[in-house]
Amino acid sequence: MKYRRLGKTELEVSVVGIGTWQFGGEWGQDFSQSEADQILGRAAELGINLVDTAECYGDHLSEEFVGEAIRRNRDRWIVATKFGHAYDGHLKRQQLWSAEAVQKQLDRSLWALQTDRIDLYQFHSGSDDVFDNDELWTMLDEQVAAGKVRFLGISIGSSIDPVHQARLASQVGASALQVVYNRLDRRPEEHVFAASIEQDLGVLARVPLASGFLSGKYRPGTVFTAADDVRTSFSAQQVEEMLREVEEIERNEVPAGMPMAAWALAWCLQHPAVTCVIPGCKSVEQVELNASAADLDRELVREPRTGGGADQKGRRNRVT
Numbered sequence: 019m020k021y022r023r024l025g026k027t028e029l030e031v032s033v034v035g036i037g038t039w040q041f042g043g044e045w046g047q048d049f050s051q052s053e054a055d056q057i058l059g060r061a062a063e064l065g066i067n068l069v070d071t072a073e074c075y076g077d078h079l080s081e082e083f084v085g086e087a088i089r090r091n092r093d094r095w096i097v098a099t100k101f102g103h104a105y106d107g108h109l110k111r112q113q114l115w116s117a118e119a120v121q122k123q124l125d126r127s128l129w130a131l132q133t134d135r136i137d138l139y140q141f142h143s144g145s146d147d148v149f150d151n152d153e154l155w156t157m158l159d160e161q162v163a164a165g166k167v168r169f170l171g172i173s174i175g176s177s178i179d180p181v182h183q184a185r186l187a188s189q190v191g192a193s194a195l196q197v198v199y200n201r202l203d204r205r206p207e208e209h210v211f212a213a214s215i216e217q218d219l220g221v222l223a224r225v226p227l228a229s230g231f232l233s234g235k236y237r238p239g240t241v242f243t244a245a246d247d248v249r250t251s252f253s254a255q256q257v258e259e260m261l262r263e264v265e266e267i268e269r270n271e272v273p274a275g276m277p278m279a280a281w282a283l284a285w286c287l288q289h290p291a292v293t294c295v296i297p298g299c300k301s302v303e304q305v306e307l308n309a310s311a312a313d314l315d316r317e318l319v320r321e322p323r324t325g326g327g328a329d330q331k332g333r334r335n336r337v338t
């Protein structure tokens with residue numbers, strides 16, 4: 019495993035982390051504590067030290083799985099979670115942005131995670147209007163001073179113009195940005211990465227496998243039907259277009275014999291602004307495959323960067 023400094027913090031994070039939205043039960047599978055223990059246990063053995071979760075992946079359910087899984091070796095983990103929403107049913111969220119509501123969320127997250135501090139506490143896919151709330155950020159600064167939070171971050175929603183929040187990150191005390199970034203969605207290259215480099219902000223690349231489309235498991239004609247799988251929110255046309263694009267990428271860019279998932283993660287990591295990728299995983303085998311991306315030679319994953327930053331179709335993934 020390789021490690022990089024997370025922006026202006028002193029945290030050295032593994033270049034491959036682990037995302038845990040799947041633990042909330044919205045990716046076509048329910049998890050048990052033993053399964054979460056196995057996944058995070060193997061991740062630790064492979065040198066992964068960053069785990070990313072959220073208050074609304076289930077009703078703090080993902081946080082509970084993570085907290086129980088890591089409580090015996092909490093100090094080796096960098097725990098990132100988020101605030102601003104409450105789970106209100108499958109793919110439904112209630113927004114809670116007042117300083118008082120967020121403080122209650124923080125205390126609930128600390129309880130669920132079985133910890134006395136959160137290493138990276140992230141503003142979660144909120145609009146610019148709720149972002150521009152001095153009372154909220156003042157309260158969060160107080161939580162940092164009290165030791166409940168070590169560092170603040172901003173997880174920018176995929177449907178939100180990122181320029182405003184990225185530009186003001188340092189002013190609100192944030193040390194890291196989290197954005198959707200993958201071979202199919204390159205929009206952060208336009209503005210976010212420049213802002214992160216200028217302000218020395220860490221960057222967590224979420225959805226680096228494009229909701230599994232870059233895993234190499236799916237071919238044109240695939241239909242997602244499980245009622246509890248977030249990918250059923252994509253139209254049939256979107257799915258088919260993405261899978262045909264992936265097929266072209268695999269044919270023209272992925273070296274022969276290289277697993278596409280590992281290639282896709284390494285592709286993200288080749289950008290100098292990216293600190294860490296945080297793919298979700300449903301099994302120990304997927305953890306092992308993801309971790310292997312840290313060892314890929316950058317020359318093997320490079321592809322011509324023509325035509326600017328965002329993908330040419332301007333695709334906007336729904337996943338946030």
